[in-house]
Amino acid sequence: MFELEKEIKEWKKEFNKYESFEDGLVVDMELHLRDAFASLLQEGLSAEDAFHKAVGQVGTADSIAREYRKNRELALDRRTPWRPARFMPALAWNYLKIALRKIKRQKGFSIINIAGLAVGLCSCIMILLWVQDEMNYDRFHVNAGAIHRVIVHATDPGGNVESFPALPPNLGPALKAEFPEVRQMARFVSVGQQIVANGEKIFYEKNVSLCDPEFLQIFSFPLRRGDAKSALFDPHAIVLNEAAAIKYFGKEDPLGKTLRLNNRGDYTVSGILAGIPEQSSISFDILLPFLAAEDFGFPTQTWDRFSYNTFVLLEAGVDARQLGEKIALQFSRVSGHTSMTLSLQPLPEIHLHSSHILEGEERCNIKTVFLFSILALFVLLMACINYLNLTTAQGSSRGKEIALRKVTGARWEEIAGQFLGESMLQTGLAMIIALLSIPLCLPLFNSLSGKNISLSQLISPATCGLLLGFLLITGLLAGLYPALYLASLKPAAVLKGNFAQSAGGSRLRKLLVVFQFSMTLMLIIGSLTVFRQMQFFKTRPLGFNKDHVLMLPLRGSLSGQVASLKAEILRDSSITSASAASDPAMMFRTSITIEKWEGQKPGEKMECDFVWCDEDYSKTYGIEMAQGQFFAKTMNGSLTDKIVINETAVRALGFDSPIGKRLDDREIIGVVKDFPAHSLHTAIGPVAMVYDPAKFRYLFVKIKPGDDTTALASLARTWKRVAQDYPFEFAFLDQQIDNLYHSDQKMGGVINVFTLLALLIANLGLLGMASYLIARRRKEIGMRKVLGASTPQIMAMLSREFVKWVALASLLACPLAFYLMNQWLRSFAYRVSIGIGEFILSITLTLLIALLTISSQSIRAARANPVDSLRCE
Amino acid sequence: MIPKALMAASTKPIILTILKSGEDYGYNIIQRVKELSGGTLDWSDGMLYPVLQRLEKENLISSRWIVSDEGRHRKYYRITQAGREALVTEMAQWQSMIKALDLIWKPMLETE
Structure with missing residues (x-):
């Protein structure tokens, strides 16, 4: 049975779906339908047919609604009035006013939030600057991407691999001659502190280095005067930095002038460097040509002394890893060091990726960079959590406001936007405080990290972009959850007053x-x-006993005067013993390979930390003997044919009774109890000690406890008498050892x-x-x-x-x-x-x-x- | 079949013309349009109402509710003074348009 009213009701539902049909307009439609229906009935149609025809005549709700919508569109943005504007300036102003008012009213919470965020942001910015600084090491070299450092990996009998960047002098020229991939090669070695003089002007130069002439071409150390290609060609050339040039020559033109080193050789100034950038992993004050190496006790022709940093500049497109493997093969064939292999380390990796490499330089570790970054982010995260907690906890105080906004038509997105905006505002304030406090924190940070980071680094576009990113991410991190949480509050529940968290x-x-x-x-x-x-x-x-031991460097001709120096020094009763050696304990710089011993397995070799010392080394250091005896003047035969090893070496060599056995061409006369040759980061390995006065670089003086000042004064007097050409320098061994753990x-x-x-x-x-x-x-x-x-x-x-x-x-x-x-x-x-x-x-x-x-x-x-x-x- | 755009443009003068001859309600207006145009102008009925709303907003027509003798509510529209003036303008515009088209097509029609 056809029911008109029911049908009309159904039909109207279609119209009510459209926002542009207000109630009155639907009534218009209905009346029209009824009129059309009535007249169709009169024409003799059945009720059902008449209704369907009338509906057809009226037309579809969709097309009519579209016409109505056109009538209502606003002139400006074609928006209909029942849609809220995308942006309401008055409301934005209100948001800002409320936000500022809340910050002011809830001072305690605001201070906690903003101060916390500021501290977090400040630490992040500091760490950012520091990370940038660390990552930029060695990038100033034009060829940075193509320069590699040769690293040698030595496997000891125990299967441990030690890597170090020091190579025999023969390697460099061999690389250049046999591998077309190597465009240029430069060897580089620091010979430490030397005495440099121009007439009366005598100074110690801390970091004198030797290098091949190509060094200045491969690297881009800025040369003020002289020619990078030829500056170090002459064996008696010297390249200074600008500060040193002024120190020695004042306003005179230094080029062509001569300087005297260690009271022995004369060198002609052939180049002036503009100072070495701080972000350089290679450091030196004065450069001398490689050809002068023999003057400083460094060999120029051997496969067996590992002392030179060797850098290669590769041709474009060469795969450094493959080349490294080829070089390694060639090296073990030519040099005979079969337990060693080589690899190439890219220059930009030296600063951050050298933690596995044994070298004297203090480098950073990429892990440290990560660790510090993570710590800084944690601090920021904690501040964000504070914000999140305090803001959502305060939900009840803002509940009424949110409910009222919602009731008057605010949508969920708008409320969320408002609170996100508030968190951005607070983060922005925190950022301003953080930026303002950076000039205050930077000196502290620099002293803590040993860096010299300047404010100017903050101004680069990349840094500014990163800071903006920090701001946005922090604002989001802190504000997103509170915004979503507060925006989803139910206004009815809040306004009824039974709002519970x-x-x-x-x-x-x-x-x-x-x-x-x-x-x-x-x-x-x-x-x-x-x-x-x-x-x-x-x-x-x-x-050994590191306390009350003084280290006096033996420079120039002093190493030849050790005997008389010791005799003079020991006259003072406050000095218990004195010994000369090449290196202090825990700071050995040399290692040698033992190739022959009794009971050796085929192909077996042993890598040993190595020191040249005199007969008083064990006494001065308090190193105890395990077996046999230490060097003594009273022994038969030449002392240089004898060797003392430590207990670890005995175990590694597999000796039951080592005394009298031979290592290469030396006779073992004693075994010392283990003592560290390096810092305690590494395990104590085999140590060999050999007597050779030509290699002494330090005099170690043990003074009686409690007598430091008088002993020092008397030492200084003795020194002046015996070694008047050399200033009296000293360091305390225990402080030097502490420095090993500086990083x-x-x-x-x-x-x-x-x-x-x-x-x-x-x-x-x-x-x-x-x-x-x-x-x-x-x-x-x-x-x-x-x-x-x-x-x-x-x-x-x-x-x-x-x-x-x-x-x-x-x-x-x-x-x-x-x-x-x-x-x-x-x-x-x-x-x-x-x-x-x-x-x-x-x-x-x-x-x-x-x-x-x-x-x-x-x-x-x-x-x-x-x-x-x-x-x- | 007359295209939509043309139809939309002509609704205003047509409705004003119909209302000029007296107050009327929606259903009747549409019937008269169909009648007068001899069926050439065949709108879907519902489309009349947005137009009426627009004309009312422009103050060209006004409306009031009248309850008929059978108790039926009807919204009657009547033309305003502004509407009459607008109609005069509209007529002049359409007529000059027709004249222009005639002039353009005349030589073409003659040659055919």
Whole structure:
């Protein structure tokens, strides 16, 4: 049965779907339909046919709606009035006003948020500058991409591989002659401190280096005067930097003038360098030609002395890895060093990727770069978490505002946008504070990191872009969740007044606080472990006594006067012994290969750390003998034919009774107990000691404890008498040894700073959370007090929750910290074991600081007069 | 079949012309358009109403509700003074357009 009303109702539904059909307009349509229906009925159609025809006559809702919409479109943006404008200037102004007002009204929260973000951003910017600085090493060379350093990898009998950049002098020319891929080659070696004189002007030059003439062509060290191609061609040429040129020649033109080195040879100035850029992994003050090497005790023709850094400039398009393999094959064939292999290291990698290479230079490690970047980001993350927590916790205070905005037509996106804008505003303020504080922090940072980073680095377009990126990402990280959370508040619930924080939101907040505490705990455990390892380095028994030992460098002709120098020095009763040697313990620079010994397996060789010393070395250093005896003047035969090795060497060689056995062409006369030839980062390896006065570079003087000043004064007097041509220089051995751990200590310092920052930010956040949570429980506290609770009871109740958080954080942080610290400690051959002590100390510390932070709020709440919180009006 | 654009352009003078002869309501207006044009102008009925709304917004017509004797509500439209003036302009415009077309096509029609 056809029911007209029902059909019309159905038909109208189609029209109601369109926003452009207001109710009255649909009525128009309906009336028209009814008229058409009536007249069609009169024409004699059945009700059903008449209805369908009338519907057809009226037309489709869609096409009519489109016409109506045209009538309503606004002139400006073709928007219909029921769609909100995309941008409302008045509203934007209101957002800004509200945001600023909130910052002003809730000073405490704002300070926590903005200060935290500023600290986080500031540390990120610092680290960014530092990372940029580290990454830019050696990039100033025009050929940086094509220059490689030859690295040798030596395998000892134990299967350990040691890599170092020092090669025999024969390698360089062989490479250039036999490999067309090598366009140019330069050998380079530092000969350390030398005496340089122009007449009366005599100075020590700290870093004199020898290099091939091509060195200045391969590298782009800026040459002010002279010709890069020919400057070092003459065997008696010398290239100075500008500062040195002024020092020696004043305003005179230095080119062509002569300088005298070590009171022996004369060198003619052939070039002036404009100073070496700081971001250079190769450093020197004065360059001498390779041909002068013999004058400084460096061989120029051998496959067996490993002393020269060897750099090659490759032709374009050459695969350095393949070439390295070819070179390695050729090297072992020609040199006979079968346990060694070579590889090529690209120049830009030297600074950050040389941690596995043994060399004297202090380099950075890419892992350190990562570690510091991650630490800085963690600090920023903690600040973001504070923002997130405090903003969502305040949801109730903003709830009414949000609800009202929604009721008056604000959409979800607009509310989210508003809060995201607020977080951007606060991040922006934080960024400004961070940028303003950088000039203040930079000197501190530079002293901590040993860098010389300048503010001008901040101004580059790339850095500005990165800063903007930081700003946006931080704003998003901090503000996104609060924005989404607040935008999804239900206005009805809020306005009814029974708005309660959702369980999910507060659970997330708790989780984040726990995360912050875990991070802080891990950092504290890390700091303590680094500190303990550093202490361990200082206190570990070394196998020798480093205290009260002075190091006096023997320069020029002094090494020939050792005997008389020692005799004079020992007259003083405050000096117990003196010894000359090539290197101090823990700072050996040479290694040799032992090729022949009794019971040797075929093809077996042994790499040995090596020192040339006199008969008093063991006495001066307090090195104990395990077997046999040390060198002595009273021995039969030449002392240079004898050798002393350490216990590790004995084990490596497989000797049962080493005394009297021969190593190559030397006789073993004694075995010393193990002592380190290098810093404790590496394990003690085989050590060989040989007597050879020609190689002595230092005089070591052991003075009686407690007599430092008098001993020094008398030493200086003796020195003046015996070696009047050379200034009296000295260093304390223990300080020099401490310097070996300089980079570790630097790292420890940086970690400490980050730990402090993280602790500060985490506790600021905790302060905010505590004050918020306690404010919510004011009435409860009042009731409890009225019912007889004491102040300590209330404080305990308020602190219980936070204690739970710290406990949970400890559960999370401890295993992770244990794992990470174990990883770090593995880089040391001698290390502390991770003790339970650090963990207990860290947890206690964190807990104490947290409770202290909370107590600042809880005491006030617990002591408040309940009348104030319970009174209703 | 007259294309949509042309139809849309002509609705305004047509409706004004019809309303000039007296107040009327939607359904009737459309019937009269069909009648007067001899069926050449075949709108879908519903499309009339947006046009009426537009004309009313432009103050060319006004409307009021009248309850008929059978108790049926109807919205009656009537032309305003502004509407009459607009119609004069419209007529002049259309006429000059027709004249122009005539002039252009005349030689063509003669040669055929």
